[in-house]
Structure formats: C-alpha cells, structure tokens
Amino acid sequence: MSTKSRREQIHDVASQLFSERGYHATSMRDLASQLGMQGGSLYAHISSKEELLVEIVDQAARQFDDALMPLKDADMGPEDKLREAMRRHLEVVTHNLESATVFFHEWKHLSPDAYKKVTDWRDTIDRLYRELVQEGIRKGVLRADLDVKMTAYLLLSAVNWTYTWYRPGGTLDATSIANHFADMLLVGLRTEPR
Amino acid sequence: MSTKSRREQIHDVASQLFSERGYHATSMRDLASQLGMQGGSLYAHISSKEELLVEIVDQAARQFDDALMPLKDADMGPEDKLREAMRRHLEVVTHNLESATVFFHEWKHLSPDAYKKVTDWRDTIDRLYRELVQEGIRKGVLRADLDVKMTAYLLLSAVNWTYTWYRPGGTLDATSIANHFADMLLVGLRTEPR
DNA sequence: CCTACCGATCGGTAGG
DNA sequence: CCTACCGATCGGTAGG
Numbered sequence: 001m002s003t004k005s006r007r008e009q010i011h012d013v014a015s016q017l018f019s020e021r022g023y024h025a026t027s028m029r030d031l032a033s034q035l036g037m038q039g040g041s042l043y044a045h046i047s048s049k050e051e052l053l054v055e056i057v058d059q060a061a062r063q064f065d066d067a068l069m070p071l072k073d074a075d076m077g078p079e080d081k082l083r084e085a086m087r088r089h090l091e092v093v094t095h096n097l098e099s100a101t102v103f104f105h106e107w108k109h110l111s112p113d114a115y116k117k118v119t120d121w122r123d124t125i126d127r128l129y130r131e132l133v134q135e136g137i138r139k140g141v142l143r144a145d146l147d148v149k150m151t152a153y154l155l156l157s158a159v160n161w162t163y164t165w166y167r168p169g170g171t172l173d174a175t176s177i178a179n180h181f182a183d184m185l186l187v188g189l190r191t192e193p194r
Numbered sequence: 195m196s197t198k199s200r201r202e203q204i205h206d207v208a209s210q211l212f213s214e215r216g217y218h219a220t221s222m223r224d225l226a227s228q229l230g231m232q233g234g235s236l237y238a239h240i241s242s243k244e245e246l247l248v249e250i251v252d253q254a255a256r257q258f259d260d261a262l263m264p265l266k267d268a269d270m271g272p273e274d275k276l277r278e279a280m281r282r283h284l285e286v287v288t289h290n291l292e293s294a295t296v297f298f299h300e301w302k303h304l305s306p307d308a309y310k311k312v313t314d315w316r317d318t319i320d321r322l323y324r325e326l327v328q329e330g331i332r333k334g335v336l337r338a339d340l341d342v343k344m345t346a347y348l349l350l351s352a353v354n355w356t357y358t359w360y361r362p363g364g365t366l367d368a369t370s371i372a373n374h375f376a377d378m379l380l381v382g383l384r385t386e387p388r
Numbered sequence: 389c390c391t392a393c394c395g396a397t398c399g400g401t402a403g404g
Numbered sequence: 405c406c407t408a409c410c411g412a413t414c415g416g417t418a419g420g
Contacts, residue, residue: 188382
C-alpha cells in the first residue's frame with residue numbers, strides 16, 4: 001500500500017515506536033531513520049513531536065467513540081448490547097494494537113489541553129458502560145444487587161487489559177475474545193447454581 | 195517517619211515521579227530537587243538511574259511473589275483460594291500503587307537482563323492463575339467448559355487494571371474490591387439461571 | 389528532503 | 405552533599 005501519504009507513514013511509524021519504546025524514549029532521529037530520512041526532514045511534514053502524539057491519541061479515542069457511542073441508542077436487548085459493546089471495544093483494541101497501547105500509556109505526556117480531552121473521554125466511556133449495566137438491571141437481565149460502578153470497572157478491565165497480552169496472527173480474534181469474556185462474565189465461572 | 199535511610203527516600207520519590215511522569219520524562223535533577231539536593235549529589239547514594247528503576251520493579255515483583263506464591267500449596271478449597279489470590283493481588287496493587295504503576299508501565303525500559311526477569315515473572319503469575327483455574331475445574335467447583343487461558347486472563351484483567359482507577363483514601367479497600375470482583379466473576383452478572 | 393547548526397538538557401563524574 | 409563540569413543527545417530551525 002504505497003498510496004499512503006508521507007504524513008500517514010510518519011504517523012504509522014510513530015505509533016509503532018511510541019508503543020514499543022514509549023514517547024520520550026523515541027527520538028525524532030529514531031523515527032526519521034526508520035523512514036529513511038534525516039531528523040530535521042521530518043519537520044517538512046509535521047510541526048512538532050507532540051503533534052504526532054496528539055494525533056495518535058486523538059485518532060484512537062475517535063475509533064473507540066465511533067465504535068461504541070452509536071450503541072447508546074441502538075435498538076437491542078441489554079445483553080446483546082453489552083456483548084456488542086465488548087466486541088466492538090475489542091475490535092478497536094486488536095485492530096489498532098499500537099495506537100491503543102500509545103493511548104493507554106502515553107497520554108500522561110500530553111500538554112494540558114490534550115490531556116484534559118483524554119480524561120474527559122475516559123469519563124465518557126466509563127459512563128457508557130455504567131449506563132449499559134444500569135439498563136441491564138432495569139430491564140431485569142442483570143442482577144439487581146450489582147454495584148454499577150464496580151461492574152463497569154470489571155467489564156472495562158477485561159476489554160482494556162487485552163492490549164497487554166493480545167498478539168495479532170493468533171487464532172483469537174476480537175469476536176471470539178468478546179464471546180469468551182461475555183460468556184464467563186454473564187453466566188459466572190462456578191458450576192454450583194445460586 | 196524520618197527513620198528512613200536516604201536511599202529509601204530516593205527510592206520512594208523515584209517511585210512517585212516515575213509513576214506520575216514516566217521513567218524517561220523524569221530527570222535526575224527533578225528527583226534531586228524533590229529531595230532538596232543537587233543532581234550530582236544523588237550519585238553519592240546510588241550508582242545510576244537505571245539501578246533505581248530495577249530496584250522499584252524488582253521490589254514490586256517480589257511483593258507479588260511473596261503474596262501469591264504461598265497459595266500454591268495452601269490447604270484451601272479452590273474457590274477460597276481464588277478469592278484469596280485476588281484479595282492478596284489487590285492488596286499489593288492498592289498498597290503500592292506507585293511502584294505497581296511503574297511496574298506495569300516502565301519495565302520496557304529495562305536493560306535486557308532485568309527485562310527478561312520481568313517477562314519471566316509475568317509468565318509465572320500467568321501460570322499460577324491458570325493452575326488455580328485448573329484446580330477449580332478438576333475439583334468440580336468451576337465450570338468444566340472454561341477455557342483455562344482465557345479465564346486466567348479475565349481474572350488477571352480485573353486485579354491488574356485496578357491500578358488505573360483506584361485512588362487511596364476512598365471507601366474501597368483491597369478486600370472489598372476483591373469481594374466485589376470475585377462475587378461477580380464466580381456467580382455471573384445475569385439474573386437468568388442457566 | 390539534506391546539511392549544518394542552535395540552545396537546552398540529559399546522565400554522570402571529579403575534586404573537594 | 406556541593407560546585408563545576410564532561411560529552412552526548414535532544415527537539416527544532418535556517419537556508420538551500
């Protein structure tokens with residue numbers, strides 16, 4: 001795919017290096033040499049190192065938003081909606097493993113404005129998962145004695161932590177991971193009925 | 195507690211700064227100024243910046259080991275053992291939030307030897323959780339149709355991801371988080387029986 | 389996109 | 405533990 005603009009190429013290599021080594025441990029000269037150019041030449045295409053980080057993080061956030069937010073008003077049962085949220089969430093993580101890793105690890109290094117956008121975004125996603133849980137309880141599909149906040153954290157743990165162990169090319173894809181997790185979470189690990 | 199050696203004080207401040215800003219974004223002068231000394235003076239107490247990182251990460255790993263490994267041969271039922279593992283795991287995370295954060299985020303920046311120790315350690319913990327799950331299945335306490343690997347990942351997600359949202363001083367402690375998570379995981383979120 | 393360079397800052401050392 | 409300093413490297417710029 002050599003149709004990619006030079007800017008996109010820089011963006012891709014930056015995702016890769018930032019996710020592997022971290023933002024501060026990656027120099028602009030590292031980046032440039034991976035692209036076969038000199039350090040200073042990068043600035044013909046971008047204006048600063050932080051601009052790159054902001055773009056990677058923003059793009060990751062947008063992917064999560066585009067995948068998850070339409071579910072709010074989706075016409076589905078609570079269980080299907082929860083399963084679909086996990087599936088889509090995991091699709092974003094597994095299909096954008098590098099930018100997702102940068103998103104989870106490097107957002108601390110953003111300047112105040114971009115930093116705030118990320119924390120706001122996190123709150124939005126938290127809220128979405130809490131609403132899904134609440135809706136499930138209200139409609140009698142999820143147990144009424146659940147702590148909504150803790151339940152949302154548990155769901156988010158499962159889908160987010162995946163970036164630490166998932167490696168592409170294996171037999172697992174987002175859908176099968178989501179099915180595994182949702183089955184365990186909804187039905188429980190124990191044999192003994194309650 | 196002014197009985198702490200200067201070395202321990204350096205270690206503590208390093209944990210704090212490395213967890214907040216990251217290893218590479220923390221300079222030795224940042225560290226020194228928090229301790230009221232000059233950058234160069236640190237080297238009267240330590241030999242290098244990486245030595246600090248290695249110590250923080252090693253200490254965190256040792257805390258997890260000391261808490262979890264004795265459970266392997268503990269004389270407990272599978273469910274209690276699983277609950278106790280989660281409780282102890284969460285106790286380490288919540289009581290050492292800063293070093294746990296450094297452990298989860300900054301181990302990539304270790305030199306090859308220390309790096310390998312961390313990946314080996316991770317495998318050990320993975321294995322422990324898988325054994326706990328396997329034992330639960332074998333003794334009929336956990337569902338026989340569980341995928342052992344995925345189940346272990348799910349458990350580890352819950353206890354590990356906690357470092358991202360837990361803030362000390364709230365009403366939740368390790369035990370109550372562990373109870374919440376274990377109840378949800380073992381019994382399931384759904385009302386409908388299977 | 390390259391060459392050549394800027395000031396700033398880095399981890400670390402010597403000598404006291 | 406301080407002062408003063410080292411070479412190396414950083415992000416970024418100017419001029420072509």
